[in-house]
Amino acid sequence: xxxxxxxxxxxxxxxxxxxxxxxxxxxxxxxxxxxxxxxxxxxxxxxxxxxxxxxxxxxxxxxxxxxxxxxxxxxxxxxxxxxxxxxxxxxxxxxxxxxxxxxxxxxxxxxxxxxxxxxxxxxxxxxxxxx
Numbered sequence: 001x002x003x004x005x006x007x008x009x010x011x012x013x014x015x016x017x018x019x020x021x022x023x024x025x026x027x028x029x030x031x032x033x034x035x036x037x038x039x040x041x042x043x044x045x046x047x048x049x050x051x052x053x054x055x056x057x058x059x060x061x062x063x064x065x066x067x068x069x070x071x072x073x074x075x076x077x078x079x080x081x082x083x084x085x086x087x088x089x090x091x092x093x094x095x096x097x098x099x100x101x102x103x104x105x106x107x108x109x110x111x112x113x114x115x116x117x118x119x120x121x122x123x124x125x126x127x128x129x130x131x
Contacts, residue, residue: 024049024059035066041075044068050075088114092123099123 002008028049039046046068053063067075088095088110096107103126113119 019057020059027059027061027064030061031064031066038066039068039071040065041067041071044070046071048072092119 005011031049032047035046037045037047046066048067048069050065050067050072051058051063052065055063088099091114092099094102096110099110100107103123110119113122
């Protein structure tokens with residue numbers, strides 16, 4: 001059994017990307033059981049939950065779909081509507097792919113900079129260099 005709370009090495013101070021994270025986790029388990037652990041798109045084994053309306057606030061069962069990682073990635077990268085709702089667009093105004101096209105490098109470079117809290121400074125330096 002993994003340690004709980006601040007004893008867990010993945011503890012982040014109780015901050016979650018999802019409002020009402022507990023409800024999302026409970027409803028995730030319900031949806032996984034209903035779908036028998038199978039992706040609702042392709043039928044593969046699945047453990048991810050996708051918010052159909054793109055809102056991290058709406059954890060209603062009818063707004064959640066069980067998907068495999070591959071289908072979840074496709075759902076988040078297919079079309080401008082999906083890309084416009086990523087955390088990168090909300091935080092920086094561009095997707096990782098758009099950043100890589102604009103400033104060079106790979107999409108994973110921008111993800112790396114983000115998780116190490118250096119992406120904002122990098123983007124500000126790029127904007128300053130272009131003026």
